[in-house]
Amino acid sequence: MKRMFLALFVLLNLFSFSFSWKLLSENAIHDRTVLLELKSSFSDPHGVLSTWDPDSSPNHCSWFGVSCNSDSRVVSLVLRACGDKGSSSSSLRFLDSSSCSSARLGGEISPVVGSLSELKVLSLAFNDLGGYVPNEIWGLERLELLDLQGNSFTGVRVLDNAGIKLRKLMSEEEGEDEEASPDDFPDKNGLYPIEIASIVSASVIVFVLLVLVVFFIYTKKWKRNSQVLQFVEPKEIxxxxxxxxxxxxxxxxxxxxxxxxxxxxxxxxxxxxxxxxxxxxxxxxxxxxxxxxxxxxxxxxxxxxxxxxxxxxxxxxxxxxxxxxxxxxxxxxYLSGGNLEDFIKKRSKPALEWKILHKIALDVARALAYLHEQCSPKVLHRDIKPSNILLDDTYNAYLSDFGLSKLLGTSQSHVTTGVAGTFGYVAPEYAMTCRVSEKADVYSYGIVILELISDKRALDPSFSSHENGFNIVSWAHMMLSQGKAKDVFTKGLWETGPQDDLVEVLHLALKCTIDSLSIRPTMKQAVKQLKRIQPSRL
CATH class of the missing domain: 3.30.200.20 (Phosphorylase Kinase; domain 1)
Structure with missing residues (x-):
């Protein structure tokens, strides 16, 4: 009886963990959907939001102007144009000026922005936006900074020559928003309360600084030829x-x-x-x-x-x-051949030649085997995917971003699962337990091989008609069970063969992605198998 209760307790905990992880994913996907709807409300002739593309960059936290928390929820949206920096408010100096855009967005702000429930910073200053500021913005409970100056909104009073700057105004009753009334603004010849407070605060700060300077001079007994010590940030490479x-x-x-x-x-x-x-x-x-x-x-x-x-x-x-x-x-x-993700998308003639595809697969396997077997301590990549594999002009493959997961820790922008990695490529045991081993890299490698030989992506849009969790691995197994192995391969690859070697690589990819860690091969074993079917030299 005691054992039965213990087993039930473990199952309930596993279910709870799985549910919370799925909810986290759904929240992140919700924010990405909101960003895409917001993008559609803007006119963007200069391609400021060109990176907002789920096909080329499924991780919305890496899109231009977007910052996320550790749960991949959007907390900052800065789409500020760079055209009028001289007018920017001092309260916004913390915003990274390198993130502003030299081009401007047009159109209106969609009310859907109010669905970004974790949003703390929203800056759309100095664009060509118009229409009304949606009321949904005032319902963002976590919003700390709203900067909309330099646009042409309707029905909003211009506060000063710097442009339109709105702040969140809340009523005394909890959870109830209120409109800004005329009493919130000064008379034509008066000062804003915020300006009066700023002047008083600045005066106090200046006075305190003067006292500190005098105190410092007398206690340290500076001489006229003394040098003022200043911290100069080293700019060395x-x-x-x-x-x-x-x-x-x-x-x-x-x-x-x-x-x-x-x-x-x-x-x-x-x-x-x-x-x-x-x-x-x-x-x-x-x-x-x-x-x-x-x-x-x-x-x-x-x-x-x-x-x-x-x-x-x-x-x-x-x-x-x-x-x-x-x-x-x-x-x-620098490698001029681009990355493997673009190579797969274009599917030009070289991308259909078995010799080249085999070479890429073997090069990546050799790099991973070196990191796992010959480095001390071993290096776990934890983010194997086509965009992290680079090519030169002769299709030699090179693995990038190795060691960065350990160096920088868990990212707040690229992690969509709560662990280092990208949806679709993360091994299931790593996603569920956060315990990583070299076998997690082996799983990701298997996904890359399946993308390399097929026309499908890890989480291909065509999989939406299947149940949740259906991915390229499930699809490949389904094709094999239905006797359609040749349909796994990209058009033209199966016809040119060699078909026996293609099937062997397919089985290697599926073996790399099997749930059982003991059955998954090591990268050293994968190298050995690929070398055995190596075609004649290019």
């Missing part, structure tokens, strides 16, 4: 590889156009990547990380130094890095 050209902070930042969108070549969970051409012979990829994501200077430098020793022909080479309180970026070798 630590270089691991001899690249025959001096790499300085200014050189790298200037080569990225000061991290301009026109130089951006990719967005990921850890930050955006920019092309930096220092000279015609020296082109780099610079991954700009979110400031404050690491857990301390010493730990960050130690982890980066450890990554410097991780070298393999199929790993993107870490050339150097810069880390300070205001800026962090990693410098890698």
């Amino acid at each position: 630590k270089v691991f590889v001899d690249v025959t050209t001096p790499l300085t902070y200014e050189t790298i930042v200037r080569a990225t156009g000061y991290f301009s969108n026109s130089y951006c070549i990719g967005h990921g969970g850890f930050g955006s990547t920019y092309r930096a051409e220092v000279s015609p012979e020296h082109v780099f990829a610079v991954k700009r990380l979110s400031v404050g994501r690491f857990q301390g200077d010493q730990q960050f430098h130690a982890e980066i130094s450890a990554l410097e020793t991780v070298r393999h022909p199929n790993l993107v080479m870490l050339i150097g890095y810069h880390a300070s309180e205001t800026e962090m970026f990693l410098i890698y070798n």
Whole structure:
């Protein structure tokens, strides 16, 4: 009897955990849907919201201007145009000016924005927006900052020459919003209460500062020729590889156009990547990380130094890095062939040649086997997906972003499951228990192989007619059970063969994604199997 109650207790806890995890996913998906509806209400002739595309970037937390919390709920939406920085409010100085857009959005604000229940910051300043400000904004209980100045809204009083700036006004009765009344504004020749409070506060602060300065001068007995000690943030670059050209902070930042969108070549969970051409012979990829994501200077430098020793022909080479309180970026070798995600989408002739597909699969397997078997301690990637696999001009594959999950910890922008990883590629045992092993990387690798040989994505839209949880693995098993193995492969690949080798790779991918960890092969075993069916050299 006691054992029966214990088993029932465990089952109830598993059910509760599964339900809460599913609810978390549904909330995140809800926010992504709201963002897409909001996008449709804007006119965007210059493509400011081009990254808001669930097909190319299913993780909405990596979209331009969007920031999320650890549950992938949207907490900040900053779509601020850069055209009138001189008029920006001092209260908004904390907003990252590099995130503003040189182009402007038009149209109106959709009331659907009121559905972003976790939203704390909303900035749409200096765009060409019009119409009425939706009342639903005032129902956002967590909203702390609303900046709509510099637009052309209807029915809103212009507060000052800087533009329209709205603040949340709440009644004394809990949960009940109220409109701003004429009494909330000053007379034509008067001052705003906020301005009076600001003047008084500024005066007090200035007085206190003066007292502190005088006290400091007399206690330290400064002399006329004494030097004022100031903290100057170091702007150094630590270089691991001899690249025959001096790499300085200014050189790298200037080569990225000061991290301009026109130089951006990719967005990921850890930050955006920019092309930096220092000279015609020296082109780099610079991954700009979110400031404050690491857990301390010493730990960050130690982890980066450890990554410097991780070298393999199929790993993107870490050339150097810069880390300070205001800026962090990693410098890698630049690969002109793009990433595997784009390679699969285009499906040009090379993407249908078995020799090339086999080479890509083997290159990635070799890189993972090196991280798992030859690094001490072993390196777990935890975010294997096509966008993290880069290609050169001859279709050699290179694994990127290795070691970043451990270096930066659990992300608040790219994690959609509460663990490091991306929906559709995360192993089920990792998603449910948060316990990671090298077998989680093996599972993600199997998903990538299925995408490489088929026309389906990990969570393909065509799977929506099936039950929840149906993915590319379920689809491939269904095809095999129905005797339709050839229908798994992208059009043209099965016809050119060799068909026996294609089927063997399909079985390897499914074995990598099996639930049982003991049955999943190691990456070393996957390399051995792929080498056994290796076609003649290209």
